Amino acid sequence: MRFRPPRPDSPKRVLGYLAGLVLFGIVGAIALAYTGLYNIAADHGHPPPVYWFLEVGMTRSIELHADNDEVPPPAAPGLARLGAGHFAGGCEYCHGKPGVPPDPISRRMLPMPPKLERASDHWTQGELAWILDHGIQASGMPAWPSQVRADEVWAVVAFLEELPNLSTAEYERMVAGNARLGARSADEITDWGEAEASLTGCARCHDTPDAPPVSTLVPRLGGQSRDYLLAALKQYHLGDRESGFMMPVAAALDAAQRSRLADYYAALETPPHEQAPPDEGAVARGEQLALFGDKDGMIPSCRSCHGEGARADYPKLDGQSADYLAQQLRLWQDGVHGRSEAGRIMATIAQRMSAEQVKDSAAYYASRPAFAPGGGTRQARADGAP
Amino acid sequence: MKRAGPLLLLLLVAACAGPQSALSGAGSGSGRALLLTIVMTVGFTAVFALVLGLTALAIFGPQGWRERFGREGWVYGLGIAFPVVVIGALLLWGFAILGADEALADAEDPVRIEVTGERWWWRVTYLTDDGRRVESANELRVPVGRTVELALKSADVIHSFWLPAYAGKTDMIPGRTNTLRFVADEAGRVRGQCAEYCGGAHAFMAFWVEAMPEAAFEDWLEHEAGPPPETSFPDGETVFLSSGCGGCHAVRGTPGASGEIGPNLSHVGSRTSLGAGIMPNDREAFVRWVADHQEIKPENNMPPYDILNDEELAALGAYLEGLQ
Amino acid sequence: MLDRTTDEDRIRAFGALPQKGLPNPGPRPEGEEEELLKIWATPTGWRLPTAVNNTVIGILYIGAAFVFFVLAGILALVMRTQLAVPNNDLLTQDLYNQLFTTHGTTMMFLFAIPSMEALGVMLLPQMLAARDLPFPRLSAFAIWAYVVGGAVFFTTVFYDLAPRGGWFMYPPNTLKEFAPGDNADFWLLGIGFIEISAIAGAIEIIVGTLRTRPPGMSLDKLPIFGWAMLIFAGMIMVAFPAVILATMLLEIERSFGWPFFSPEGGGDPLLWQHLFWFFGHPEVYIMFLPAAGLVSMMIPTIAQTKLVGYRLVVLALIATGFFSFGLWVHHMYATGIPGLSLAFFSAASAAVAIPSGIQVFSWLATLAKGRRRIRFTPPALFLLGTVFIFVLGGLTGVMVAMVPFDLQAHDTYFITAHMHYVMIGGMVFPLFATFYYWAPMVSSRLLSERLGQVAFWLMFIGFNVSFFPMHITGLLGMPRRVWTYPDEVGWGGYNMVSTIGAYIIAAGVAVFIWDLIKNFRVGNAEEDNPWNAGTLEFLPQDDYSTRSIPHVTTRDPLWDQPGLAEEVKAGHHYLPNAPTGGRETIVTSAIHAVPQYVIQMPGPSWTHVIAAVATAATFLLLTVKVVTLAMICAVVAVAAMFFWLWDVDRGPDKGPVEIGHGIELPVYVTGPVAHGWWAMMVLYLVGGSLYLSYLFSYLYMWTVSPETWPQGGAGLANLGWPLLSALCLIGSAAAFYFTKRVLPERGRINLAPALLMGGGALLACAGVAAEIWGHVQAGLRPTQSVYDAMVYLSPVLTGQIVVAICFMTLFVLLRHARGKLDNVRYANYENTALLVYFAVGQGLLGLLFIHGFPRMVG
Known part of the structure; x- marks a missing residue:
């Protein structure tokens, strides 16, 4: 057969050129890597074209992948304060805080972690949430500790929105949350001992004898059942229960420390959540569900596990915040929770609940007098009942 | 062998039929259907031989x-x-048999039972003459010789109630109530099973039926309508109530156990089987069921109770067995 | 008009077909056969998929169906292994449920129906000595869509995506609530492909059988297989729309929550069963009839004598087709249907035994009439196996038609046994006989006689060992579709025997496959007529089919017209050449087979292949909810279809041509003579029966849930909107009607047709929109109740035709803009207009019904 060269403008010829180019690019890239010609020293800095490539690549990638239409969860009261607590523990080391430069070590990273005061001008909320959730490759920016809790990053986004307006002192107050001492320092650890230092970490977000939790998304712990607290801490410690806030904190705690913490909170009297008064209709519907269940939906009454005489390792719900309860139920519905033994029970049931039933039951329990140490409720105690 | 065989085979098979056989003909309708079966088998064997x-x-x-x-x-x-x-x-002839089955509708004072197919068990409610509704599950008791009238319903998907020893099958269809009537001709215990594929654990949706003399039936129903005897295993009862079992299961006379989602357990210890006809009904079986029910009967709607330790399971098993 | 040629005109013009002498007696010119060969050459190498010739794509079709048979058979083996002993845990419950669903669905939808259609595509044109089917690319498109879609459906079983609702997919078990995930949607998808290819096949077969017979083969000389396929296609046209509607309803309820089947909104799960079995029962006969037709073709050859009772057999086929639509309720005896209906359906179910009996005794009588004792070749063995198995299955069929017996046997292994006896006896054994008998048509070598005998005995013995005990297992109480069973019920031994039998069948199939590997070679047979058969498919063949198209005067031309094969091969019969220089065949009149015109047919092309793959991809991507990519594929599919259709309408420039006996035929016609017009009429029937299924569903739901219908006129739409809608629709039809009057002369372009058609299409859209808007105004919401859902469904059904009309109008406008539409060459316009009239008719009927019925009963 006679060989006929393709005509100059034929698609075959164009395809041939393209294939050649691609092949050249691939060979070039492999050669660059194997020869080791490129200097990757951090003190060396990026040559301007590489810097441009990385910078534009990163920005475009984030803009493309972030979903700006994603609606953030409705702002819960104190959301930014919750984000502040995490920022102090997880972000401050590299990104610094208002008026204070970042740690000298982190300043020698390449790329250098940006100061975040202006982050919310530079990125949209959706982009910030995306960065927090997914992290950025080869930059030192980690992804969110729990890869199934994209809901949590919104607290940090809310905090970043407020960051530009904070003075150093305001920042310190905000990240300290309910802790009396601000962020812990080396002195504090030596003076207070490990347990109290841990408590400083807890009190940033959770309730203390003087204050309710910083956000309605944070559960109130004072007076909760000891067995439940212990189980929850263990699950966070092992990663069986997912939370980007709690997992880093609980990872550092050994069994004895967890036990002391559980003892501490089980015996602690703390004020109830500050939350908006719930919708009466929702409370009434929620009460129906909590007391009698929904036979057609195969949902047993909440009371059968969370009422009087329940097992010690089932949590108390009375007076817990509606935001927190509803969020937890949604996590069960989405299959995020449910790796623990008790979690598997609740997952089965939560998945049968409608969105409305989630809200109603949360509203009902939020409307109840808050639980207190050793059974009974704070209200009852205050009223002098046994 | 095949040519002459079917009749011989049929007789042989009928003689050693199991508890779920359509060849036992122990009820009114099933007896007539059995005669039709035998006649057709013999006749068609002859036709087949002719064609060959x-x-x-x-x-x-x-x-x-x-x-x-x-x-x-x-x-x-x-x-x-x-x-x-x-x-x-x-x-x-077929129409004549149909007519005979339909004549049962005229029976006076039938035993009325409502059976609801659920995924994958049977909710059984006896409607007593004095207007009470006595709920039980996964087992029927019927008097011998009296017309039984079943109201068949479904709570979710289509099931089919089939009790071959006494009658043909009738579907249980959501939104409808079907009626099945039969008379049990002799006392005994037979097995039935869901005949319409109903998803996941369809294979594990069986039940037992005990036909008993009329007087014994009345006594039994009276006992069934009441609460179980006081438990001698209070620890087990505590596990039962504190773990939330009562949210789905009812035990008559026990406050805190009034759930209507799962089978009524008032007299669960006295039933023939556990898990809708798939396990024996003893203490070990109860323990196995609670600990492993998702392996024993995959996809069933009970939440997994891995939270219970061996001690709690043993106590629970003893308590459930005691619900006589 | 010139092109409205009727039989009478033709006979008047040419006299009756001459009975004496050869159509083209003289020697044929040099190079003519080479030209034919070049025109009809099968593309080779990587272009092979572009082939459209019926023998080539027929092999692909039957090959794919056979692969699905083997795959689904392997699933059956796995299930039989699980069931061999009580309490077995080889498989998990969920996997078993997916397996039996996939087994049933694959066997029914990906093997049984397609294999019969494949034989229609492959054998029918050869039996009619047509060069090809009238719409070669349409069948190739349908086949590719089936191959791609079927393969994807089947593979879902490997990654836990297979449906688990049973091949019958009864709701509510298959609604979102009880079947979350995409598994059930994959079932609906698989069915979608088979719906497409079945309807396309039906069009092809009906138009092919009625219009591409050789001159002289009047209907009473049609080979039995032709009759069977005609009835087969007719049944598809009536039955498939019911399941198309059912699958639409199910997918709409799954995706959008319109409560057709949920009692909460007034729906009824039994609606599905009525629609499904109205399709599903005839479907059994849809599989059986072609196979029975094949048996009636093979038996005479084996006996070397003509079929006894040709007319009776044809009547039996027609009766079977007719009866089969009256039996659907026999799948529903246990649903609580009133006794009187039970009696009617019981009688109808039993009565269908009569036409089957006629055929069986006709076969036996034919065997007896044969002069010599038959030789036990593989086809003969498989045919005798058919008689044995099918008669047994038919007898148990009469048993289950008896209500009291069925109430025991229904949904037990007795039915599993009965159904496999009927299907395997009625369809699979004839199919294997077919493989052995017709292999020389596509293979250069016969299959091995010895291996064939081994395969037969293994399959026959294995089959009976496997399935006979199931009758007993069923009567002992074993329900179908259980993945395991306890010891105490005593089914263990019978199940073990059944499992052993299943492996023996598998061994038989393996021997057959070995035979294929050893002996099946695509190519022209060494011997044209190895069995000494009497029908035209055993004429000498090449890529162009027969060298010339024979003049037929009897039912068994090769027996009764001595020398025919040589005459045909020498080119002495009709159309021995390629007068238009392209692919062509003769179109004859439907009853008397008088030549009417020469059809120009398209050749190999990538367009329909791309269209098929893109169509399959679109639906697949929609199933997994990748919407953007799905839309891109949809655009590709439509574009490919435009390219495909662009060169199908070739115009009248090359005619008229002479085909022999001095008969001159046009090469381009429009109107009721054209094959395209006939295809549109078939579509009318399909669309009509789809809409009738809808009306049935509407009325059925009204009887079930009358409380959701408007009471006393409350909630009815203001009559203004339906009136506006009716005006728009009538306007649309009028616009298309008058377009014909303003079509330009050849070679001219004018604006009026474009304006009229564009406006007409827009008016049709407006009509549907006005109807929907009226319901919105009246406060109806389709998710609210089954009444609302049914009301909205009517404009949805009309709307989907209107969408098709819009695309077709766009296509016609493009042709018009390129000067390819004029007052002679207007087939495209005509087909679009026909569809418009149908849509308008359906829309108007719908308006009358939707707005009239509630007022009448309310």
Whole structure:
């Protein structure tokens, strides 16, 4: 057969050129890597074209992948304060805080972690949430500790929105949350001992004898059942229960420390959540569900596990915040929770609940007098009942 | 062997039929259907033999016979006239049987039971003459010789109630109530099963039926309607109530155990089987069920209770067995 | 008009077909056969998929169906292994449920129906000595869509995506609530492909059988298989729309929550069963009839004598088709249907035994009439196996038609046994006989006689060992579709025997496959007529089919017209050449087979292949909810279809041509003579029966949930909107009607047709929109109740035709803009207009019904 060269403008010829180019690019890239010609020293800095490539690549990638239409969860009261607590523990080391430069070590990273005061001008909320959730490759920016809790990053986004307006002192107050001492320092650890230092970490977000939790998304712990607290801490410690806030904190705690913490909170009297008064209709519907269940939906009454005489390792719900309860139920519905033994029970049931039933039951329990140490409720105690 | 076989086989098979056989004919309707079965089996075996014989004739027969058989007239005779007569006769008989089954609707004072198919168990509610509703599960008790009238319903998907020993099957269809009537001719214990594929654990949706003398039935129903005897295993009861079992299961007379989602457990210890006809009903079985029910009967709607330790399980098993 | 040629005109013009002498007696010119060969050459190498010739794509079709048979058979083996002993845990419950669903669905939808259609595509044109089917690319498109879609459906079983609702997919078990995930949607998808290819096949077969017969083969000389396929296609046209509607309803309820089947909104799960079995029962006969037709073709050859009772057999086929639509309720005896209906359906179910009996005794009589004793070749063995198995299955069929017996046997292994006896006896054994008998048509070598005998005995013995005990297992109480069973019920031994039998069948199939590997070679047979058969498919063949198209005067031309094969091969019969220089065949009149015109047919092309793959991809991507990519594929599919259709309408420039006996035929016609017009009429029937299924569903739901219908006129739409809608629809039809009057002369372009058609299409859209808007105004919401859902469904059904009309109008406008539409060459316009009239008719009927019925009963 006679060989006929393709005509100059034929698609075959164009395809041939393209294939050649691609092949050249691939060979070039492999050669660059194997020869080791490129200097990757951090003190060396990026040559301007590489810097441009990385910078534009990163920005475009984030803009493309972030979903700006994603609606953030409705702002819960104190959301930014919750984000502040995490920022102090997880972000401050590299990104610094208002008026204070970042740690000298982190300043020698390449790329250098940006100061975040202006982050919310530079990125949209959706982009910030995306960065927090997914992290950025080869930059030192980690992804969110729990890869199934994209809901949590919104607290940090809310905090970043407020960051530009904070003075150093305001920042310190905000990240300290309910802790009396601000962020812990080396002195504090030596003076207070490990347990109290841990408590400083807890009190940033959770309730203390003087204050309710910083956000309605944070559960109130004072007076909760000891067995439940212990189980929850263990699950966070092992990663069986997912939370980007709690997992880093609980990872550092050994069994004895967890036990002391559980003892501490089980015996602690703390004020109830500050939350908006719930919708009466929702409370009434929620009460129906909590007391009698929904036979057609195969949902047993909440009371059968969370009422009087329940097992010690089932949590108390009375007076817990509606935001927190509803969020937890949604996590069960989405299959995020449910790796623990008790979690598997609740997952089965939560998945049968409608969105409305989630809200109603949360509203009902939020409307109840808050639980207190050793059974009974704070209200009852205050009223002098046994 | 196959040609002469079916009748012989049928008799042989009927003789050693298991508890779920349609060949036992122990009820009114099933007896009539069995006679029809036997007659059709014998008759059609003969027809089949005839066809095979004619085939042999057409191929191997002497030339003269073959020529005679190779005419269109035979097609009219054997292909049209013969089936019309046979089928016509059978149809008439079939209609007669249908009529006889429907005549049960006129029975006075039937035992009324409501059976609801759920994924994958049976909710059984006896409607007593004095208007009470006595709920039980996965087991029926019926008096011998009296018409039983079942109201068949479904809570979710389509199931089919089939009790071969006494009657043919009737579907349980969401949004509808079907009625099935039968008379149990002799006392005994037989098995039934869901016959319409209903998803996941369809294979594990069986039940037992005990036909008993009328007086014994009345006594039993009276006992069933009441609460179980006071438990001698209070620890087990505590596990039962504190773990939330009562949210789905009811035990008559026990506050905190009034759930209507799962089977009523008031007298669960006295039933023939556990898990809708799939396990024996003893203490070990209860423990196994609670600990492993998702392995024993995958996809069933009970939440997994891995939270219970061995001690708690043992106590729970003893308590449940004691619900007599 | 010139092109409205009727039989009478033709006979008047040419006299009756001459009975004496050859159509083309003289020697044929040099190079003519080479030209034919070049025109009809099968593309080779990587272009092979572009082939459209019926023998080539027929092999692909039957090959794919056979692969699905083997795959689904392997699933059955796995299930039989699980069931061999009580309490077995080889498989998990969920996997078993997916397996039996996939087994049933694959066997029914990906093997049984397609294999019969494949034989229609492959054998029918050869039996009619047509060069090809009238719409070669349409069948190739349908086949590719089936191959791609079927393969994807089947593979879902490997990654836990297979449906688990049973092949019958009863709701509510298959609604979102009980079947979350995409598994059930994959079932609906698989069915979608088979719906497409079945309807396309039906069009092809009906138009092919009625219009591409050789001159002289009047309907009473049609080979039995032709009759069977005609009835088969007719049944598809009536039955498939019911399941198309059912699958639409199910997918709409799953995706959008319109409560057709949920009692909460007034729906009824039994609606599905009525629609499904109205399709599903005839479907059994849809599989059986072609197979029975094949048996009636093979038996005479084996006996070397003509079929006894040809007319009776044809009547029996027609009767079976007719009866089969009266039996659907026999799948529903246990649903609580009133006794009187039960009696009717019981009688109808039993009566269908009569036409089957006629055929069986006709076969036996034919065997007896044969002069010599038959030889036990593989086809003969498989045919005798058919008689044995099918008769047994038919007898148990009469048993289950008896209500009291069925109430025990229904949904037990007795039915599993009965159904496999009927299907395997009625369809699979004839199919294997077919493989052995017709292999020389596509293979250069016969299959091995010895291996064939081994395969037969293994399959026959294995089959009976496997399935006979199931009758007993069923009567002992074993329900179908259980993945395991306890010891105490005593089913263990019978199940073990069944499992052993299943492996023996598998061994038989393996021997057959070995035979294929050893002996099946695509190519022209060494011997044209190895069995000494009497029908035209055993004429000498090449890529162009027969060298010339024979003049037929009897039912068994090769027996009764001595020398025919040589005459045909020498080119002495009709159309021995390629007068238009392209692919063509003769179109004859429907009853008397008088030549009417020469059809120009398209050749190999990538367009329909791309269209098929893109169509399959679109639906697949929609199933997994990748919407953007799905839309891109949809655009590709439509574009490919435009390219495909662009060169199908070739115009009248090359005619008229002479085909022999001095008969001159046009090469381009429009109107009721054209094959395209006939295809549109078939579509009318399909669309009509789809809409009738809808009306049935509407009325059925009204009887079930009358409380959701408007009471006393409350909630009815203001009559203004339906009136506006009716005006728009009538306007649309009028616009298309008058377009014909303003079509330009050849070679001219004018604006009026474009304006009229564009406006007409827009008016049709407006009509549907006005109807929907009226319901919105009246406060109806389709998710609210089954009444609302049914009301909205009517404009949805009309709307989907209107969408098709819009695309077709776009296509016609493009042709018009390129000067390819004029007052002679207007087939495209005509087909679009026909569809418009149908849509308008359906829309108007719908308006009358939707707005009239509630007022009448309310």
